[in-house]
Amino acid sequence: MARRLIVGITGASGALYAVRFLKAALEAGLRLDVIASGYGLRLLAEECGLNLKSDNFGDWLDRTYDRTDRPGSMTLHPAGDQGAEIASGSGPMAGMVVIPCSMKTLSGIARGTATNLIERAADVTLKERRRLILVPRETPLNLAHIENMRAVTLAGGSIVPAMPAFYQKPRTLEDLADFIAGRVLSLLDEPHELYPAWTGRTTEN
Numbered sequence: 001m002a003r004r005l006i007v008g009i010t011g012a013s014g015a016l017y018a019v020r021f022l023k024a025a026l027e028a029g030l031r032l033d034v035i036a037s038g039y040g041l042r043l044l045a046e047e048c049g050l051n052l053k054s055d056n057f058g059d060w061l062d063r064t065y066d067r068t069d070r071p072g073s074m075t076l077h078p079a080g081d082q083g084a085e086i087a088s089g090s091g092p093m094a095g096m097v098v099i100p101c102s103m104k105t106l107s108g109i110a111r112g113t114a115t116n117l118i119e120r121a122a123d124v125t126l127k128e129r130r131r132l133i134l135v136p137r138e139t140p141l142n143l144a145h146i147e148n149m150r151a152v153t154l155a156g157g158s159i160v161p162a163m164p165a166f167y168q169k170p171r172t173l174e175d176l177a178d179f180i181a182g183r184v185l186s187l188l189d190e191p192h193e194l195y196p197a198w199t200g201r202t203t204e205n
């Protein structure tokens with residue numbers, strides 16, 4: 001049976017991280033339960049030209065990038081619906097990723113306030129001791145941001161900052177976003193070929 005993963009998309013800049021992660025996770029065959037906040041939807045539209053509510057995501061990917069085999073599946077949940085199945089810990093979920101993660105959602109998760117389905121599902125993921133991976137994007141950071149990342153880490157979550165590396169010689173924005181998507185998939189023990197493994201040597205140009 002396909003592994004089931006919750007993906008939260010919030011209103012931090014870097015909507016491309018979400019797009020490339022969703023694409024890679026669908027290619028890896030994962031069954032995705034996706035929740036986008038209002039600002040998450042806005043930034044997907046403004047930065048990537050994707051209307052996640054009305055566009056067919058598979059068709060949009062085919063139009064925007066190369067056509068690929070995507071055995072996974074995706075369900076979009078309204079962020080206001082805290083009665084969704086994924087608001088409870090009884091479902092068989094592998095874990096949750098919030099990509100990109102705003103400082104506001106980071107704070108809600110760190111404090112356990114659960115004001116929407118993204119924060120509630122993250123809360124549940126932590127209490128069930130499942131994998132929670134946050135990809136925060138903000139710069140510079142204030143002390144509240146740092147303390148909230150500390151609190152999530154102490155609660156068992158992983159902070160994977162949107163800090164792509166350059167040693168793989170990225171040529172496109174997609175290469176940069178794929179580096180972060182790949183780091184997240186690796187933490188979930190999902191194999192991928194988003195970038196070559198580091199061999200200890202930089203490649204020649």
Ligand SMILES: Cc1cc2nc3c(=O)[nH]c(=O)nc-3n(C[C@H](O)[C@H](O)[C@H](O)COP(=O)(O)O)c2cc1C
Nearest residue numbers: 010011012013037039040101102103104105137138
């Ligand atoms: C164009 C734009 C870019 C933004 N970029 C960021 C960002 O990079 N990081 C961040 O923490 N918030 C950013 N924000 C602010 C958040 O969207 C805002 O705090 C919002 O309340 C987050 O709500 P959400 O976490 O429910 O999506 C941005 C807002 C806009 C409109």
